[in-house]
Amino acid sequence: MTSLELAQQLRAKFPGLISEPVEFRGEITLKVFDAERMPEVCAVAKKELGFDYLVDITSVDNYGDDPRFSIVYHLYGYSHLCWLRLKTEVSEEKGELPTVTGVWRTADWHEREIYDMMGIRFRGHPDLRRILMWEGYPYYPLRKDFPLAGKASDVPEVAFTNAAPLEGGPFVTIAGGKDTVAREPRVRIPETEALETNARLERRQDIKEAHGHSHGPGPIEGKR
Amino acid sequence: MAEVRDIEFKETAARLAEAAQPLVPSPSGQDGDELKGEKMVLNVGPSHPATHGVLRIVLELDGEIITGARPEVGYLHRGDEKIAENFTYTQFIPYTDRLDYLAPLANNVAYALAVEKLLGIDRQLPPRCQFIRVICCELARISSHLLGVGCYAMDCGAMTVFLHTFTEREKIYNLCESLTGARFTTAYTRIGGLSRDLPPGWVEQCRKFLNEVVVNIDETETFLTRNRIFLDRTQGVGVIPKDMAIDYGLTGPNLRGSGVEHDLRKAHPYLVYDQLKFEVPIGTTGDCYDRYLVRMEEMRQSVRLVHQCLDQLPGGPINVPDGKIVLPPKDRVLTRMEELIHHFINVTQGVNAPPGEIYFGHENPKGELGFYINSKGGGTPHRLKIRSPSFVNLSILSRLLPGHMLSDLVAVLGSFDFVMGECDR
Numbered sequence: 001m002t003s004l005e006l007a008q009q010l011r012a013k014f015p016g017l018i019s020e021p022v023e024f025r026g027e028i029t030l031k032v033f034d035a036e037r038m039p040e041v042c043a044v045a046k047k048e049l050g051f052d053y054l055v056d057i058t059s060v061d062n063y064g065d066d067p068r069f070s071i072v073y074h075l076y077g078y079s080h081l082c083w084l085r086l087k088t089e090v091s092e093e094k095g096e097l098p099t100v101t102g103v104w105r106t107a108d109w110h111e112r113e114i115y116d117m118m119g120i121r122f123r124g125h126p127d128l129r130r131i132l133m134w135e136g137y138p139y140y141p142l143r144k145d146f147p148l149a150g151k152a153s154d155v156p157e158v159a160f161t162n163a164a165p166l167e168g169g170p171f172v173t174i175a176g177g178k179d180t181v182a183r184e185p186r187v188r189i190p191e192t193e194a195l196e197t198n199a200r201l202e203r204r205q206d207i208k209e210a211h212g213h214s215h216g217p218g219p220i221e222g223k224r
Numbered sequence: 225m226a227e228v229r230d231i232e233f234k235e236t237a238a239r240l241a242e243a244a245q246p247l248v249p250s251p252s253g254q255d256g257d258e259l260k261g262e263k264m265v266l267n268v269g270p271s272h273p274a275t276h277g278v279l280r281i282v283l284e285l286d287g288e289i290i291t292g293a294r295p296e297v298g299y300l301h302r303g304d305e306k307i308a309e310n311f312t313y314t315q316f317i318p319y320t321d322r323l324d325y326l327a328p329l330a331n332n333v334a335y336a337l338a339v340e341k342l343l344g345i346d347r348q349l350p351p352r353c354q355f356i357r358v359i360c361c362e363l364a365r366i367s368s369h370l371l372g373v374g375c376y377a378m379d380c381g382a383m384t385v386f387l388h389t390f391t392e393r394e395k396i397y398n399l400c401e402s403l404t405g406a407r408f409t410t411a412y413t414r415i416g417g418l419s420r421d422l423p424p425g426w427v428e429q430c431r432k433f434l435n436e437v438v439v440n441i442d443e444t445e446t447f448l449t450r451n452r453i454f455l456d457r458t459q460g461v462g463v464i465p466k467d468m469a470i471d472y473g474l475t476g477p478n479l480r481g482s483g484v485e486h487d488l489r490k491a492h493p494y495l496v497y498d499q500l501k502f503e504v505p506i507g508t509t510g511d512c513y514d515r516y517l518v519r520m521e522e523m524r525q526s527v528r529l530v531h532q533c534l535d536q537l538p539g540g541p542i543n544v545p546d547g548k549i550v551l552p553p554k555d556r557v558l559t560r561m562e563e564l565i566h567h568f569i570n571v572t573q574g575v576n577a578p579p580g581e582i583y584f585g586h587e588n589p590k591g592e593l594g595f596y597i598n599s600k601g602g603g604t605p606h607r608l609k610i611r612s613p614s615f616v617n618l619s620i621l622s623r624l625l626p627g628h629m630l631s632d633l634v635a636v637l638g639s640f641d642f643v644m645g646e647c648d649r
Contacts, residue, residue, distance in 0.1 A: 024580045025341055052470050055585065058609040060598050072596065074583055074611075078470065078484065081491050085583065106473030109619040117305075132298035132648060141306055148310050 003028040003082040006049050010084075013044055028084055035071070035088040035097040042073070042086070042103045051075040051084060054104035057111060059118045063144035067091035069120055073100075090120055099125040117142035263291060266630075270299045274379045274634040277644030281621065285630060293625035295618055300648035308608040312574025313339045313415055316608070321409040323612065324646040326371050327364035327589045328410045329400065333357045334586035336413035337494060338595035342582045343575065345416060345544055346494070353417050353542045354495045355533045359430070360403075360412065361495075362526040362533075366437060367396040368589035368641075369477075369519045369526075376516065376638030377448055380457045385447050392440045395433045402426060415575055416550040417543030427534055434527050441523050448516070458512035462624060462636040465510060472620040475613050476591025477518045478640060482510030488587040500532050512639035519641070549575050574603025583611075590614055590643060610649055614642035 007021040007028045018041070019031035032041055045051040055074035062068055067089040075084045090097050099122040101107045111122040112131040119140035122128055130137060138153055139146055269280035278299035284292035304323070308316045320335040321328035336357075340346040349357075374389035397407040402423050404410040412419055448454045464474070469482035479486060487504040489497040505521035507514025543550040547566035556563040579601040585594040591613025598607040617640055625633065 025344060025582050027582060029581070054473055055583070055592070056594060056596065056609065056611040058596055058607075058611075060607045072581075072598075072609075074594075074596070078486055083583070085581075104473065105471045105623070106616060106619060109615065113615075130298075132301040134298070141303060146306075148306060 001080045001082065003084055006051075006077075006080070006082055007084060010041070010045055010049055013048070014041060017041070030084065030086050032086055032088040035090050038071075038073075038086075038088055039098050039100050039103060042075075042100045045075055045084070045086075046103055050077040050079045052078055054100075054106050054110075055083070057100075057107060057114065059114045059120060059142075061118060061142065061144045069095075069118060071097065071114070071120070095119065096121045096123055098123045101125055116140070119143065268633065270296075274637055276375060276637065276642060279618070279637075279642070279644055279647075281625075281633070283625070283630070283633070288630050290625050290628050290630060290633065293622050295621045297615070297618065297644070298648050300644045302649065304649040305608055305610060308605055310604065312603040313577065313605065314570075314574060317413065317415075318409065318411040321411055322645055323610065323649065324368070324588060324590055324593070324614070324643045325408065326643055327368040328408065329360040329404075329412055330364035330368075330586070330588050331593065332410060332413040333361050333495075334584070334588060334593045335595060336415055337586060338582065338584035338597060339415050339575075339577070341584045342577050342580065342597050342599055343415070343549065344578075345546070345549065348544055349417070349495075350541045350544065351496070351538045352421075352540045355537050356418060356422060356542065357413065358495050358497065358500070359530050359533045362529045363396055363399065363430075365526045365589045366523050367393050369523045370396075370437075370440075372589075372638075372641035373444060373448075373516065373519055376635075376641065377454070379634040379638040380454055382447060382451070382454060385444055388440065388447070389444060392433075392437050395436065399426070399430060399433060402429065414543070414550060416546065417541075421542050427537070430530065431534060434530055438524070438527055441520065441527075445520060449520075455513065457632075457635050458516060458639065460509075460511055461628065461632045462512045462639060463510050464620065464624065468620075468623075469510065472623070473616045474591070474620065475616065476588065477515055477522060478591065478617050480505065481507035481515035481518045481639075483507055488585055488592060492585075494586070496533075499536075500529055502529050512635050515639040515641075576602060577605075585611070588613060590641060590646065591617060593646075610646075612646040612649060614644070614647040615649075618642055618647060 004021060004023070007030050011018045011021070011030065014037070017033055017037060019033065022029045022031075032038060042054075053076040055076050056072075057074075058072050060070040060072060062070060069090045069092070071088050071090060073086040073088075075086065076082070088097070097120070099107065099111055101111065101122075102124070108126065109131060111125055112128060114120050115122060115125075115128055116130045116132050117140060129135065133141065134155070136155055138155070139151055141150075264285045266283045266285055267280065268283060269275040270278040275281070280296040280299065282294040282296065283290055302322070304319050307319060311319075317332060317335060320331040323331045337346055340349070370389040370393050374386040377385035400410055401407045403426060404412045404419070464478070464482045466482050466484055469479050469484060474482070483506050485504060485506050488494075489502075490504055502525045503521075505518050505525070507518055547563060548570070551557075551570055552563040552566050557567045558564075577599045579599055581596070581598045583594055583596045585592045592611065593613055594611030596607075596609040596611065597605050598609075600606045621636075625636065628636065
């Protein structure tokens with residue numbers, strides 16, 4: 001039995017609910033149009049079509065599109081060794097769909113992770129708490145509108161609540177930045193020209209200021 | 225003075241049957257049984273030697289019996305999936321080292337294969353590249369299992385085994401160093417190939433190691449396999465029946481220990497696994513001891529696989545001959561226009577992946593490491609999800625632990641052989 005046949009069988013059991021199978025790189029994807037009926041579809045896939053192993057559930061944020069979130073289920077059957085991908089969509093306003101923990105117990109932590117990272121709630125989940133981030137964290141980090149550097153939060157008793165220093169931090173070099181030349185002269189210059197260059201740099205007010213504050217010996221002192 | 229009673233420890237089966245019942249809060253002061261006291265909450269971890277990293281488990285104890293367990297993960301969360309969305313496919317390779325940091329080579333291979341599946345070139349890799357990748361995966365498996373068994377034995381009180389297996393792991397690190405330049409964070413694969421070919425003399429070094437590690441595995445067996453203390457600590461403890469293992473999505477040695485004969489290398493052969501001969505060991509009862517036995521046998525099978533690869537190792541290129549995917553040779557970049565453009569585009573924009581979505585599952589030492597890549601085209605993934613085996617394997621703890629003695633906890637955790645870097649991502 002192939003994934004495609006199984007997909008067609010599943011589709012035949014729910015007329016009008018499931019899309020045509022889409023094949024890409026030998027993998028079959030089915031789209032379930034109504035997220036509310038996911039547990040029903042999954043139960044049939046498990047009991048009647050032998051998809052006894054839920055590999056993974058994950059979510060995708062299609063920021064700017066409506067509906068915003070896709071939930072992706074990867075199914076596998078040990079009896080027929082076939083994969084199947086089910087997808088469904090949830091809008092941002094609703095942000096909720098029923099859980100499939102009743103079908104596969106392994107869905108528990110996957111759904112908690114989606115809730116933690118994307119803020120999508122699973123109705124009927126036995127223990128819907130944050131799993132990777134700490135309890136009380138106010139944001140959902142895998143959403144596309146959450147910046148890579150993070151956001152400052154007021155959560156007490158947590159070591160790091162400020163955004164990561166992506167700009168102006170001690171370990172970050174920004175090409176063409178104000179103090180780039182002074183900090184690390186990347187261009188190799190012959191010995192004779194070096195003195196002239198240093199003298200020219202010395203005349204530059206901005207660099208003198210930068211070194212006057214904190215950076216210790218500038219290029220001039222270093223040379224001497 | 226209160227009457228002194230003998231404490232009755234029930235058999236494991238009886239304890240497990242009791243544990244299978246749903247947890248009910250003890251009816252305090254109703255039945256008049258003075259032994260039913262208040263339950264104690266015990267916090268294990270996040271920095272506890274038996275939790276192999278930063279796993280925290282909140283236990284509820286009735287005397288010495290665990291009545292409830294709540295694993296807390298996330299102490300090592302670094303946001304790898306978020307980082308992946310902001311990087312090109314090649315830039316993310318070093319981050320895969322830090323997933324299962326006990327088997328970085330296997331993670332590198334898994335990730336490269338996933339991206340290559342998206343690009344549609346996973347079947348066009350040069351044979352030499354495929355063989356070297358298999359060698360990498362299997363060395364990583366030996367390394368990971370040596371550590372897993374060593375720590376497991378140490379948690380159960382056998383310190384010698386730990387020192388013994390670590391001596392062999394050191395040799396694997398030496399091999400890694402001469403192969404990749406790094407002992408720990410290898411970042412060895414590239415999209416469409418490898419960062420470098422085998423150095424001269426590496427094959428002989430590797431064979432020497434294989435001959436030594438077989439002796440070491442046999443010696444480790446003599447320490448443990450018929451050791452009465454180890455048997456008492458592991459047999460009949462942490463029994464996971466077949467259907468429960470599948471229901472909780474266990475993979476790798478933990479699944480096979482429960483008697484499910486499933487190995488992605490056999491079921492869906494990638495690379496050249498279909499040309500190689502190896503057996504998949506499975507357990508019978510699914511207890512901690514079976515998981516130990518499965519790992520020991522998997523190491524022997526890995527040695528067998530590496531030997532076959534070294535025997536059959538073909539010559540030829542290690543990268544796909546496509547300048548749009550792999551960086552062209554440096555001398556040509558400096559002299560030819562086309563290669564210069566390829567180099568520039570590859571470094572600044574990354575490989576141009578088609579829109580689409582793929583899932584690739586790889587048989588890692590800890591279980592099925594899967595990458596789900598959702599691409600909207602271009603050099604960076606729209607979403608990259610890491611399905612990590614340790615994360616899924618740990619989710620069974622809250623079901624498995626109740627009914628066990630507190631001291632069984634370390635045996636169960638040791639037999640699971642998880643890595644928090646991978647669990648928390």
